[in-house]
Amino acid sequence: MADSADSLAIQIRDGDRRALARGITLVESTRSDHRLQAEALLENLVSESGRAVRVGITGTPGVGKSTFIEALGNRIVDAGGRPAVLTVDPSSTRTGGSILGDKTRMELLSRRREAFIRPSPSGNTLGGVARRTREAMILCEAAGFDSIIVETVGVGQSETTVAQMTDTFVLLLQPGSGDELQGIKRGIMELADVVVVNKADGDQLKIATRAAADYAAALRFLSPRSRDWKVPVMTCSSLNDEGVSEVWARVNEHHSILDRSGELESRRAEQSEAWFWNEASELLISELREERAVAAGLASTIESVRRGTQPATVAARRVISAWRSNDA
Numbered sequence: 001m002a003d004s005a006d007s008l009a010i011q012i013r014d015g016d017r018r019a020l021a022r023g024i025t026l027v028e029s030t031r032s033d034h035r036l037q038a039e040a041l042l043e044n045l046v047s048e049s050g051r052a053v054r055v056g057i058t059g060t061p062g063v064g065k066s067t068f069i070e071a072l073g074n075r076i077v078d079a080g081g082r083p084a085v086l087t088v089d090p091s092s093t094r095t096g097g098s099i100l101g102d103k104t105r106m107e108l109l110s111r112r113r114e115a116f117i118r119p120s121p122s123g124n125t126l127g128g129v130a131r132r133t134r135e136a137m138i139l140c141e142a143a144g145f146d147s148i149i150v151e152t153v154g155v156g157q158s159e160t161t162v163a164q165m166t167d168t169f170v171l172l173l174q175p176g177s178g179d180e181l182q183g184i185k186r187g188i189m190e191l192a193d194v195v196v197v198n199k200a201d202g203d204q205l206k207i208a209t210r211a212a213a214d215y216a217a218a219l220r221f222l223s224p225r226s227r228d229w230k231v232p233v234m235t236c237s238s239l240n241d242e243g244v245s246e247v248w249a250r251v252n253e254h255h256s257i258l259d260r261s262g263e264l265e266s267r268r269a270e271q272s273e274a275w276f277w278n279e280a281s282e283l284l285i286s287e288l289r290e291e292r293a294v295a296a297g298l299a300s301t302i303e304s305v306r307r308g309t310q311p312a313t314v315a316a317r318r319v320i321s322a323w324r325s326n327d328a
C-alpha cells in the first residue's frame with residue numbers, strides 16, 4: 001500500500017471513495033505488514049464510526065436479495081441518504097470471488113455517487129459474512145455513509161454472525177417455495193427484527209400475502225430479540241419497487257426505538273466484545289500454528305487425530321499444554 005495509515009485515514013474522512021476501497025483492501029489483507037497498517041488505520045478511524053444505521057439482510061438463495069438491496073439503496077439515496085452496501089461473494093479464496101458480480105446485479109445503484117458497493121469473498125469464514133466485514137463497516141462510517149447494509153451469502157444454520165454486528169436484522173423470504181415454515185430455521189426467525197416476504201407481485205401476490213400471514217402467526221410463538229419491539233411481517237415487490245419504502249421506514253423505526261430505550265448502546269457494546277473475543281481466538285490460533293516448538297509436532301498430532309488413534313479433545317489439550325510450557 002502506497003498510502004500511510006495517517007494519510008489514508010484523512011482521505012477516507014474526506015469521503016474519497018478510492019481511498020475507502022484501498023482501506024478495505026488493506027484491512028482484508030493477510031500480509032503481516034498490511035495487518036499493522038490496517039490496525040493503525042482502524043485506530044485512527046474508530047472514533048469516527050458508530051453513527052450509521054447498520055442493517056443485516058439475509059435470505060435463501062434466489063429470494064432476490066440483490067434486487068431488494070438495490071431498490072432499498074435507491075430509496076435511501078432518493079431520501080437524501082448515503083448507503084454503503086457490503087456484499088459477500090460465496091466464492092472460495094482460491095478464486096478470489098467475482099468482484100463484479102454484485103455491482104453487475106446492482107447496476108443502477110452502483111452508478112449513484114451517493115452509494116458505495118463493496119463485494120468481498122467469504123473464503124473460509126462462517127456466519128455468512130466476510131472475515132473483515134466489521135472493519136469495513138468502520139471505514140464506511142468514517143467516510144460519511146449513514147446506512148450500512150450487509151448482505152449475507154444466504155440463510156443457513158451458521159449465518160447468524162451478521163445479526164451480531166448490525167442493529168436491525170432483516171430476514172427476506174419468498175412465497176411459493178413449499179412448506180415455508182419448515183424451510184426456515186427457528187434460530188434465524190428468532191434473530192429477525194423485520195421479516196419481509198419478497199416477490200409479492202403478479203401471480204405471486206396472493207401466495208405472498210398468505211405466506212406473510214403464516215409467518216406472522218408462527219412468530220407469535222417466538223420471543224422477539226427486543227422487549228420493546230414486535231417483529232413485523234411485511235410484503236414487498238423489489239422488482240416493481242413496491243413496499244420497499246415501508247420496509248425502510250420500519251427499519252428506521254426499530255433503530256429509533258433501540259436508541260431511545262438504550263438497547264442500541266448495549267447491543268453495540270456486546271457486538272464490540274464479541275468482535276474482541278473473535279479476534280483474540282483468531283490470533284491465538286495463528287500464533288499456535290506459527291510457534292516453532294509446537295509446529296514441529298503439530299503435523300503428527302493432527303495425523304493421529306485423522307487416523308482416530310487420539311481423540312481431538314486430548315490432542316488439543318496436549319498441544320496447548322506444550323505451547324504454554326514453551327512460553328513459560
